[in-house]
Structure formats: structure tokens, C-alpha cells
Amino acid sequence: MMTTATLSAQDGKATTVKKTFSRATSVSILIDSDVSIIWALLTNASDFPRWNSTVLSIDGEIKVGEKIKLKSYLDPDRTFKIKIKEIIKDQKMVWGDAMGTRVFTLTKTEKGVLFSMDEKIASPMFPLFAGQIPSFDESFEKYAADLKKEAELIAKGK
Amino acid sequence: MDSQLLTTEFESFKGQLKSYILRMTASVQDAEDIVQDTYLKAHTNLSTFEGDSSLKTWVFSIASNLAKDHLRSKKRWPENVTDICKEAALSNQEFFQEAMTIRHSSPQGQFEIKEHISFCFTCIAKSLPLEQHLTVLLKEVYDFKVKEIATIIDQTDAMVKYYLHTGRSTMVSVFDKRCSLINKEGVCHQCTELNGIFNPDQNAQEEVVKIKMAKEADNPDKEHLFNLRMEVVKGIDPFESDAAELQLHHLEQNRKVMEDYLKNN
Numbered sequence: 421m422m423t424t425a426t427l428s429a430q431d432g433k434a435t436t437v438k439k440t441f442s443r444a445t446s447v448s449i450l451i452d453s454d455v456s457i458i459w460a461l462l463t464n465a466s467d468f469p470r471w472n473s474t475v476l477s478i479d480g481e482i483k484v485g486e487k488i489k490l491k492s493y494l495d496p497d498r499t500f501k502i503k504i505k506e507i508i509k510d511q512k513m514v515w516g517d518a519m520g521t522r523v524f525t526l527t528k529t530e531k532g533v534l535f536s537m538d539e540k541i542a543s544p545m546f547p548l549f550a551g552q553i554p555s556f557d558e559s560f561e562k563y564a565a566d567l568k569k570e571a572e573l574i575a576k577g578k
Numbered sequence: 579m580d581s582q583l584l585t586t587e588f589e590s591f592k593g594q595l596k597s598y599i600l601r602m603t604a605s606v607q608d609a610e611d612i613v614q615d616t617y618l619k620a621h622t623n624l625s626t627f628e629g630d631s632s633l634k635t636w637v638f639s640i641a642s643n644l645a646k647d648h649l650r651s652k653k654r655w656p657e658n659v660t661d662i663c664k665e666a667a668l669s670n671q672e673f674f675q676e677a678m679t680i681r682h683s684s685p686q687g688q689f690e691i692k693e694h695i696s697f698c699f700t701c702i703a704k705s706l707p708l709e710q711h712l713t714v715l716l717k718e719v720y721d722f723k724v725k726e727i728a729t730i731i732d733q734t735d736a737m738v739k740y741y742l743h744t745g746r747s748t749m750v751s752v753f754d755k756r757c758s759l760i761n762k763e764g765v766c767h768q769c770t771e772l773n774g775i776f777n778p779d780q781n782a783q784e785e786v787v788k789i790k791m792a793k794e795a796d797n798p799d800k801e802h803l804f805n806l807r808m809e810v811v812k813g814i815d816p817f818e819s820d821a822a823e824l825q826l827h828h829l830e831q832n833r834k835v836m837e838d839y840l841k842n843n
Contacts, residue, residue, distance in 0.1 A: 454736035467744055470751070577739040578724065 430534060432564045434557040442542035443550065447560040452532040453571035459510045461570055462524060471570040474559045483507070488515075494559045519543055535567060579627055587633050588617055594720060595641055597816050601700045601715055602645045604833045606826055612648065616641040631729045635722070639730040642712055653840045655704040657752050659832065660768055663701070666835040673831050674775075677824060681776050686823035689776035691785050693821035694769040695759070695807065696814040701832055702752060709733070710745030717742055718808040750804045759792040760803050776824070 432449040451458055461471065465478040465488060476496060480488035484507045490500045505521075506514040513524040520541035527534040537560060541553065592613065600609040619640050620627075627636050656662065667673050680687040703711055712731055716722040722730065727738045758764035770782040777785075786792045791806035816822060816829075 454734070456734060456736045457740045460737065460740045464744070467748075470744075470747060574739050574743040575736065577743055 432561055432568070434560040434564075436555065436557055438550075441544060441546045442540060443546070443553070444538065444540040445556040445560055446536065446538045447564045448534060448536040449564040449568050450529070450532045451535055451568045451571050453575035455510045455526055455528055455533050457574050458526055458533055458535060458567065458571045461567060461574075462513065463507075472563060472566045474563050474566070482513075492559070494554055494556070533571075535564060537563065579624060579629070579633065581621055581624060584620060584624055584633070588620065588637065591634050591637070593815060593818065595638065598638070598715060598720060599641060599645055600816055600829075601703070601719070602649065602711065604700060604704060604829055604836075606830065608645075608648060612641060612644050615644055619644070631726065635726045635729055638716070638720075638722070639732070642730050646708060646712070649708060654707065655701065655836050655840075656843075657702065657705045657756075659701045659705065659836060660698060660756075660766055662839055663832040663835045664768060666839075667831060670831075677776075677827060680824050680827055684823045686820055688820040689773060689824060690821055691769045691773055691782070692789055692810050693814060693819060693825055694772060695789070695791075696811045696816065697825045697828060698757075698766075698769065699807065699811050700816070700829065702756075703749065705752070706745050706748060709737075710741045710748070713738055713741035714745040714749065718746070719812050721812075746801075746804065750800045753804065753807065754800050759786060759789070760795045 430448050430450045432447060434445055434447040436443060436445045461467070463482045465480060465482050468475040468478050474493055476491035476493060478488050478490050480486055482488060482504055484504055486504050488502050488504065490502055491498070492500065500517065502515045502517050502522075504513070505516050506512065511526055515522045515524075520539055522537065522539040525534075525536045525538075527536070539556060539560075595616065596609050596613045599612045600606065603609060603612070616637060620637050623640075627633065631639075681689065703714060706714065709731060713727055716727045716730060717724070724735050724738050724742075727733075727742075728735050731738070731741075733741070754761055754764075756764050756766045758767045759769065770786065773780060773782045773785060789810065791803055791810060794803065794806065797803060816825060819825075
């Protein structure tokens with residue numbers, strides 16, 4: 421049985437937990453689409469800017485061991501160099517750099533596919549630059565909403 | 579199914595198959611070869627055809643696999659293929675002389691703007707990733723259903739929908755940026771420029787408004803304009819139309835230019 425906490429975690433609202441040496445942001449949303457469509461959207465690097473309003477560009481290929489260069493509207497002047505650390509097709513993908521790790525998970529449920537995205541920034545030096553890192557909440561919510569919209573639109577295609 | 583029936587049915591859709599392969603490869607010779615190999619393979623493996631799909635779907639599946647094998651190692655063309663090829667053509671006197679000879683001597687040497695729209699789509703669609711390219715062609719030009727395309731390219735229905743959606747979206751965006759027939763700011767005017775060269779006595783604007791897509795250019799629904807573009811493409815057989823020889827000559831030129839360009843880029 422789903423608890424209230426579980427249900428509210430699927431509404432596309434981001435939550436952030438701040439600690440002394442870390443910050444973790446999460447979002448989950450239920451998507452009425454096929455898992456392979458969602459997976460294809462999440463792993464086709466060059467197509468991201470078309471549907472994802474948080475991403476300016478991604479250069480490189482989303483494959484295990486590859487490094488990608490990501491530009492985000494959150495900080496458009498900066499290029500994030502990210503390594504693709506783990507991929508389990510249609511289920512899980514882990515990206516990361518020296519400071520943080522982002523985990524994408526897809527879980528099939530009776531009501532659709534539950535997409536979750538979690539990012540944790542953690543370092544002994546975290547308190548020194550914590551104030552310079554913008555909140556991810558709005559960006560995470562847009563990301564999840566865009567993915568839901570696009571994946572559901574594709575699934576409805578004839 | 580016996581081989582006689584295969585031959586009869588194959589003949590009924592051979593034209594479509596050949597134009598499909600031409601639109602994938604941009605090569606007349608490759609289209610001829612792959613269609614021939616497809617027939618031979620279908621003939622050899624006829625006993626494995628169990629009738630789960632139509633014979634046409636099965637044959638298109640064989641042809642698609644042969645074409646994919648042929649294209650897998652080749653680079654995709656860039657979106658601005660027509661700009662690159664135009665520049666190369668302008669410095670190639672021989673190309674224009676040959677084209678003019680075809681224009682004036684061949685029964686399939688007419689120039690029509692709608693024929694060039696089809697030609698242009700063939701070139702620009704080669705910038706799509708291969709699976710998207712196949713899917714867009716099969717659905718939008720050859721009217722296969724999602725389930726049939728899934729069989730042809732050996733993918734799930736969901737992935738066919740994904741390829742179709744992303745391929746269409748990309749093409750809508752590329753043509754919106756480039757094509758001056760649907761966007762006054764569009765950077766490409768080649769169809770009207772060529773019309774001026776091949777049909778100097780014609781008023782290009784009068785010709786343009788005969789094309790529904792151009793007539794409805796102000797419609798903000800870009801998907802609708804793309805559908806109208808696909809109607810134009812669908813209505814043209816690149817091997818049989820009145821402009822076939824002229825357009826195939828142009829296509830061969832573009833393919834050679836792209837082969838050279840992609841070696842160095």
C-alpha cells in the first residue's frame with residue numbers, strides 16, 4: 421500500500437534536504453507512457469534541447485564511461501563536464517562529477533512509469549561554496565514536467 | 579506463397595520500394611542493387627514467410643535491413659546539405675551544362691517546384707538519425723502503420739512512435755528555419771532560383787502559389803505545413819515523374835558532393 425508520503429512524492433514537486441556537508445534534491449513524477457520512450461528521451465543527448473526547457477545543450481553520447489558537456493539554463497555561462505557512471509537500460513542511470521551525483525530511475529507501476537531524479541552534492545568543502553549553488557528545485561520540477569509532457573505526447577501518437 | 583505469387587506481388591510495389599531505397603541512399607545504383615538483392619533474398623527465404631504480416635511489409639523489412647547494412651558505416655548528411663551542394667554546383671560548369679541538356683532533350687527533364695520540394699526532402703531527411711529517417715519515410719511517405727513499421731525495423735510500437743515523433747519534430751524545425759516557401763525569413767530559395775534557370779519564362783511566384791503548402795505558409799501550425807510537404811513528396815515518384823531525369827541527375831551530384839564533404843568533415 422502506498423503511504424501519503426509516497427503519493428505526494430510523485431506529484432512533480434521537488435524537495436531539498438540541506439545538511440552541513442551536503443545538499444540533496446529529489447523529484448518524482450508518474451508518467452503515462454512506455455518506459456522505452458522515456459528511456460530514449462533520457463539518453464538521446466542531442467535531442468534534449470528540443471523537449472527539455474532546462475537544458476541548453478548536451479555534447480557527447482550518453483553511454484557508460486563517456487563524458488558529456490552539459491549547459492543548463494540554471495547557469496548558462498558554465499559547462500558541466502559530467503561522467504556517465506552507470507546505466508541499466510530502462511531502469512537506472514547515474515551521472516556524476518567530483519562534487520555530486522545525479523541518479524535517474526524509472527520504475528514501472530500499475531499507473532504508469534515513476535520517474536525519479538535525485539542529485540546529491542556532498543563534500544567536506546561544501547559549506548564554503550554552498551551559498552553559491554542555486555536552488556535546483558524549480559529546474560528539477562521543469563525537467564520532470566517536460567519529460568512527462570513529451571513522453572505522454574509520443575505515447576499517444578498514432 | 580509460391581515464387582510466382584511473390585513475383586507478381588513484388589512487381590505491384592516494386593516502384594514504391596525502389597523510391598524508398600532511393601530516398602534512403604540518394605543513389606540510383608544503390609536503389610537498383612538493393613531492390614534486386616531484396617527480391618533474391620525474399621525468393622530464397624520465401625519458405626520462412628509465415629504470413630504474420632503482409633508480403634509487402636515483409637519485403638520492406640528485408641529491403642530496410644539491406645539498406646541499413648549499407649548505410650550503417652556512412653556518416654549522416656548535415657542539415658545544411660543543400661547549401662553545401664549549391665556552393666559546389668556553382669563552381670561546376672559541367673553540372674549545369676549536363677542539367678541544361680537534360681532539361682531540353684529529355685522527356686523527363688522538366689523542372690517543377692514541387693519536384694524540387696521532394697528532392698530537397700530527400701537530401702535534408704538524410705540528416706536524421708537512420709532509424710528516424712526510415713520511420714518518417716515509412717509512415718509519412720509510404721503510409722505504413724506504426725505496427726507495420728515496428729515489424730519492418732524490428733522495434734516496439736513505442737520506439738516507432740518515439741522515432742517518428744523526434745524525426746518529424748526535427749524536420750519541422752529544420753524546414754521552418756530553412757524553407758522560404760513557408761517562412762519569409764527562410765535561408766533557402768533554391769527551388770525558385772532553379773525555376774528561374776530552368777523555366778526562365780515562368781513567374782516563380784505564380785508557380786509557388788499553386789502549391790498548397792506555400793499557399794498556406796502563414797498558417798502558424800508548423801505540423802500542418804509539414805503534413806502538406808509530405809503530401810507533395812508522396813505524390814511524386816522520383817523515377818517516373820516528368821522531372822525524374824533532371825532531379826536524379828541533381829541527386830547524383832549532391833551525393834557525390836556529400837561523399838567528398840564527409841570525407842573531410
